[in-house]
Amino acid sequence: MGIGQIRGQLLKGTTPLLVLRVLSDGELYGYEIAQRVRERSGGAFAPSEGSLYPALHNLEAAGALVATWRKSDRGPRRRYYRLTEVGKGMLAEHESAWASFSAAMKQAMARPDRA
Amino acid sequence: MLDLLLLLTLLAIAIWVDSRIQRHGRGAIPRSAGADLGPEAHEYLSRVDAGLELPARDREEIRSELLDHLIDSVAAIEAEGLDQERATREALARLGNPGELARAMNRAHRSTRRLLAGAGGGVFEAGVGAVVGIVFGWILALLCVVVAAILLTTILRPVTDLAAGFLPAFDTDPNATGANTALFAGVCAFAAWMAARRAVRTSHRLSRWSIGTVGRWWALVGGGGLALLVVFVVRGQQTWLAVPVELLIPVAFAFGALFKAHKTFSYAVPHSVLAIGAIGALVLPVVLLMGTSTSAGSYTYSYDSTEQERAWDSVAPAWGQRTYPGIVTTDTGVMLGSPVFDMTYTVEDPATLAGFHDLRFETWRAVHYAGAPAIAQEAMVPDPAYAAPYVTQPALVQDGRIRLHLDLGRVRTTSWLVFLTGVAADGQRYRLIRPEHYVSTFDGTVWEWLTAGS
Numbered sequence: 001m002g003i004g005q006i007r008g009q010l011l012k013g014t015t016p017l018l019v020l021r022v023l024s025d026g027e028l029y030g031y032e033i034a035q036r037v038r039e040r041s042g043g044a045f046a047p048s049e050g051s052l053y054p055a056l057h058n059l060e061a062a063g064a065l066v067a068t069w070r071k072s073d074r075g076p077r078r079r080y081y082r083l084t085e086v087g088k089g090m091l092a093e094h095e096s097a098w099a100s101f102s103a104a105m106k107q108a109m110a111r112p113d114r115a
Numbered sequence: 116m117l118d119l120l121l122l123l124t125l126l127a128i129a130i131w132v133d134s135r136i137q138r139h140g141r142g143a144i145p146r147s148a149g150a151d152l153g154p155e156a157h158e159y160l161s162r163v164d165a166g167l168e169l170p171a172r173d174r175e176e177i178r179s180e181l182l183d184h185l186i187d188s189v190a191a192i193e194a195e196g197l198d199q200e201r202a203t204r205e206a207l208a209r210l211g212n213p214g215e216l217a218r219a220m221n222r223a224h225r226s227t228r229r230l231l232a233g234a235g236g237g238v239f240e241a242g243v244g245a246v247v248g249i250v251f252g253w254i255l256a257l258l259c260v261v262v263a264a265i266l267l268t269t270i271l272r273p274v275t276d277l278a279a280g281f282l283p284a285f286d287t288d289p290n291a292t293g294a295n296t297a298l299f300a301g302v303c304a305f306a307a308w309m310a311a312r313r314a315v316r317t318s319h320r321l322s323r324w325s326i327g328t329v330g331r332w333w334a335l336v337g338g339g340g341l342a343l344l345v346v347f348v349v350r351g352q353q354t355w356l357a358v359p360v361e362l363l364i365p366v367a368f369a370f371g372a373l374f375k376a377h378k379t380f381s382y383a384v385p386h387s388v389l390a391i392g393a394i395g396a397l398v399l400p401v402v403l404l405m406g407t408s409t410s411a412g413s414y415t416y417s418y419d420s421t422e423q424e425r426a427w428d429s430v431a432p433a434w435g436q437r438t439y440p441g442i443v444t445t446d447t448g449v450m451l452g453s454p455v456f457d458m459t460y461t462v463e464d465p466a467t468l469a470g471f472h473d474l475r476f477e478t479w480r481a482v483h484y485a486g487a488p489a490i491a492q493e494a495m496v497p498d499p500a501y502a503a504p505y506v507t508q509p510a511l512v513q514d515g516r517i518r519l520h521l522d523l524g525r526v527r528t529t530s531w532l533v534f535l536t537g538v539a540a541d542g543q544r545y546r547l548i549r550p551e552h553y554v555s556t557f558d559g560t561v562w563e564w565l566t567a568g569s
Contacts, residue, residue, distance in 0.1 A: 030180060031187040035437070050211030053180065054219035060224040061323075069176075073182060079180045 015055045020064065020083065027068075027082045030056065053071060057082060064090045085105040152203060156185050159207050166217025168325030169224055181210070190408035233322025237333065238468040244313035246308025256302055270347055296357035304360065304367040310487040311337060311371030330376020338369030345561060352556040353564035354529065361561055364542055452524040454555045460535065460548065462515050471537030471547065474510040476519050481552060495552045510535055523555050525567045530554055 007042055022028065022036045027041030057063045072078040083091070161177050188206035193199060210216060235508045315333050319326040320482060342365035351357070479497040505528070510517045521533065531553040538544050557564055 029183070048211060049184070049209045050216050051219065051502075052179075053184075053216070054223040057220060057223035060230060061224060063228070066284050077179055078183050079176070 007063045014098075015051055016059060016092075017094040019055055019059065021053070021088055023065065023081055023083045024088070024091055027080045029080050033081070059087065059090075062086070062090075063096060117194075117453045121258050128271075152182075152189060153187060153199065155200075155201050156182075156189075156479075159210070159213050159489040160185075163217045163220075164212050164215035166221075168221050168327070169323050170320040170326075172320070173224060173323065177269060184210075211325065219334060221323075221325070227359030230324070233318040233320075233324065233329070236321040237329075237357075240317035241310040241314035241337065244310035245306045248309035249302055252302035252305035255305075256298060261398065271451045296352050296354065297360045300357055300364060301359040304363040306373035307341060307364045307368035312375040313541065314373050315375040333372035334369040334376075336370060338365045341365035341368050347560055350425040350558060350560055352558055353527075353561060354557070355527070357431070358561055358564055360414045390470045393483045453559075454525070456519070456523075456533075456553055456555075458519040458533075458551070460519070461511060462517065462518040464514060465512070468512065468547070471539055471545070474511050474512070474517070474537045476508045476521070476546075477534060477536055478506045478508075478521060478523070479532045480528045481532040483530070495530060495532060505531070520555075525563060527557060527564065527567055529556060 008026050018037045018041075019033060022033055022040065027037075028036060030053060033056070034049055056065065056067075060067055060081070064084060065081045066084050068082070070078045070080055154203050160181055163181065164178055165172055167177060185203075188209065189199065189202045192202035192205050197205065245508070311333060314337065315326065315330045319329045320332065322329065342362075345361050345364050349361075351361075353361075466475070480501050481495040482498045484494055484496045505526070506521070506523075508519070508521070510519070517535065519533070520547070523531070532550045533553060534550040536544050537547050537549045557567065559567075
């Protein structure tokens with residue numbers, strides 16, 4: 001398994017958390033969300049664009065996001081996403097779960113002190 | 116036959132009206148948007164669209180969103196130094212396989228909340244569709260009846276007169292109530308068709324489940340539920356004319372749902388199955404009606420006094436050269452349209468009955484006969500298919516009166532001839548009163564009708 005595949009496996013399931021986190025800063029549209037995630041992670045996390053839109057629509061169906069269509073100056077209408085109160089609660093839960101998960105992973109992955 | 120033509124006309128109009136409604140509101144997104152992207156991008160979007168099993172509005176929105184994404188993505192990649200063709204290819208590669216993207220979008224659009232909304236909305240819309248269908252159906256039915264009546268009595272008169280000699284007679288039920296039930300059932304079948312289509316459309320739109328799945332579920336659950344309701348629960352006046360039309364209600368609902376699903380997506384049910392089912396559903400009432408017109412052919416001969424007398428005499432010859440003794444019928448609450456009849460006969464001259472014994476009322480199944488003898492009422496004669504009366508009851512003279520209480524129970528036959536008979540000194544049984552013609556109705560469910568005696 002290559003490093004890319006390992007990264008892909010690790011990223012699996014984190015897309016909703018990343019999307020919610022990015023949208024907590026304000027209203028964004030699809031392409032912007034992908035760019036913002038990439039920027040915030042210093043290019044380390046780049047959610048697959050093919051999985052970004054299903055994740056956005058899934059969160060919208062769950063009531064975490066609300067979408068609004070607005071006119072765009074360079075093409076078709078643009079769909080902006082905004083976090084709802086449900087989404088904010090979901091983000092808090094995800095963050096808490098992720099914090100305990102990453103702490104546990106860090107502890108599990110730590111090399112035992114041989115000294 | 117008229118109600119069948121009426122139903123066919125109503126169904127055709129419903130399909131046409133619905134197809135007109137469906138054409139509205141499509142193509143909300145201008146196709147000129149993203150025209151500079153090149154055919155590869157549009158081909159990709161079309162492949163995504165083909166895999167989506169979502170309402171048209173959702174599909175348009177997804178297409179628009181992905182198009183917007185591609186415009187941004189291609190521009191960004193071009194800024195990195197790639198030409199447009201390679202940039203487009205790279206942007207499409209980042210979006211991944213269009214089929215997988217479509218499947219993921221289908222899954223993303225479905226949630227328990229939307230499923231419940233789809234079910235609830237579908238039920239509500241079915242109710243609205245039923246009300247609209249009943250109102251619209253009645254208006255159409257009345258218009259069709261008026262138009263048919265005008266045509267049949269004017270332009271088509273020579274044709275109907277000519278055809279009358281060849282067509283089987285469907286006049287098995289002279290009771291107008293049965294025709295009304297059939298007409299109302301026909302309107303309900305039309306309403307069921309409308310309700311199913313609206314329910315499928317709304318459930319599909321709200322739940323985001325594929326219209327094929329939604330259509331099949333509505334056909335199964337709605338059609339099945341209506342079938343149970345129509346056959347076992349709804350009570351009414353049943354006739355051979357009304358029952359097949361009533362059975363058409365769940366069939367119309369199921370086919371309405373399947374047709375609605377089938378028109379948009381071409382995988383629900385093959386066209387041939389739908390066509391055979393629809394033809395079967397429409398032909399069934401005719402077959403059933405033809406099957407019930409057992410006695411219609413027996414009365415096509417012209418009036419013949421000898422045969423007529425023989426028919427009557429096979430029941431019981433009139434006593435005293437077709438004159439009756441002094442017995443007067445007094446109406447004491449005869450209920451037309453009920454299986455229970457009460458009648459009191461006043462014996463004005465008791466001496467006239469002195470020569471008879473074993474007095475009894477005989478109730479015979481009656482059929483319509485245009486050339487019926489003058490002694491019968493309403494051109495009815497005893498049905499020659501039966502050699503014995505349906506029921507006999509002893510008649511007792513008390514205080515110069517004879518009371519008849521007749522309970523026909525649940526029997527499909529609707530026309531009856533009732534008369535008093537008695538055995539004279541010569542050992543022969545004679546009719547002693549003018550035959551009374553009663554019309555009964557069958558009040559009950561379709562199931563009770565189907566399992567009742569004939």
